[in-house]
Amino acid sequence: TQLLEQSPQFLSIQEGENLTVYCNSSSVFSSLQWYRQEPGEGPVLLVTVVTGGEVKKLKRLTFQFGDARKDSSLHITAAQPGDTGLYLCAGALGGAQKLVFGQGTRLTINP
Amino acid sequence: KAGVTQTPRYLIKTRGQQVTLSCSPISGHRSVSWYQQTPGQGLQFLFEYFSETQRNKGNFPGRFSGRQFSNSRSEMNVSTLELGDSALYLCASSLEHEKLFFGSGTQLSVL
Numbered sequence: 720t721q722l723l724e725q726s727p728q729f730l731s732i733q734e735g736e737n738l739t740v741y742c743n744s745s746s747v748f749s750s751l752q753w754y755r756q757e758p759g760e761g762p763v764l765l766v767t768v769v770t771g772g773e774v775k776k777l778k779r780l781t782f783q784f785g786d787a788r789k790d791s792s793l794h795i796t797a798a799q800p801g802d803t804g805l806y807l808c809a810g811a812l813g814g815a816q817k818l819v820f821g822q823g824t825r826l827t828i829n830p
Numbered sequence: 831k832a833g834v835t836q837t838p839r840y841l842i843k844t845r846g847q848q849v850t851l852s853c854s855p856i857s858g859h860r861s862v863s864w865y866q867q868t869p870g871q872g873l874q875f876l877f878e879y880f881s882e883t884q885r886n887k888g889n890f891p892g893r894f895s896g897r898q899f900s901n902s903r904s905e906m907n908v909s910t911l912e913l914g915d916s917a918l919y920l921c922a923s924s925l926e927h928e929k930l931f932f933g934s935g936t937q938l939s940v941l
Contacts, residue, residue: 761834761920761932762873807873816863816924817886820873 722746723810725821733829735797740824742808743790749811751784751791752818756805798828832857834923834933842939848909851936855902855923861885862904863930864896867918876919879904908938916940 724743732738742751750769754762766775768784768791775782779802781794791808805825809818835854843849855862863886864876875888879898896906902923908915916939922930 760934761922763932764929767929809873816861816878816922816930817875817888818873818930819875820865822872 722812722819723808723821725806725808725824727824728822729825729827731827731829732798734800738795738798738826740793740806740808740826741790742792742821744810745789746810746812747788748819749788751788752809752811753782753791753793754807754809756807756823762805762807798826800828800830802826803828834921834931836919836921836933836936838936839934840937840939842941843911844941845911845913847911848907849911849938850905850907851919851921851938853904853906853921853923853933855904855921856925856931859923859925859931860902861924862898862902863922863924864904864906865920865922865932866890867920867935868916873920876906911940913940 726741750767752767753765755765756762766782771786771788773784779796783792805823807823808821812819837852861880863878865873866876867873876890877884877896878886882898893909898904918935918937920932920935922932924930
């Protein structure tokens with residue numbers, strides 16, 4: 720059983736469209752992180768959310784942490800082909816570096 | 831500033847053999863974590879070392895071991911390789927609380 724459920728697992732949309740990726744759990748996390756991973760590379764940290772209800776923006780990306788600190792979402796506005804990649808959410812559980820990862824959302828933005 | 835360096839980049843082994851993977855963290859980072867990434871299970875935490883001591887451990891069999899040297903460089907060893915050990919092994923280093931910087935990984939194939 721996956722501790723962090725991400726949905727959708729795959730998403731293919733046209734350039735300019737908006738999308739939302741969800742990360743859900745029954746566990747409470749001290750913080751939740753979002754990473755992006757390109758083929759042949761390791762994940763790169765995009766953002767860390769710590770406070771329930773917190774919203775952070777990174778250009779066209781908006782990250783939200785649920786009030787109960789069990790879920791999170793990533794919203795991309797006007798998606799670009801450069802947004803293509805594997806998006807991973809990760810929760811800190813039992814140690815700062817001991818992260819639990821979701822299965823990931825493989826996003827493809829078509830020109 | 832150099833990033834996290836993992837060697838080798840690719841490795842092919844046969845069942846029953848053992849393998850050692852190396853990770854050089856970002857200069858000044860004292861924490862090194864190891865993760866296994868497979869298509870089926872996603873990213874799973876193996877262990878974390880801080881100042882040459884194992885600080886956290888995941889749910890992997892004893893065939894998986896690691897160590898950290900006084901210069902913070904880390905190695906992980908897998909003995910008696912099984913087909914299911916084929917994966918991308920990622921190393922991450924950190925300085926701040928919960929902020930991980932990942933290397934590009936070692937792709938291990940077990941035949």
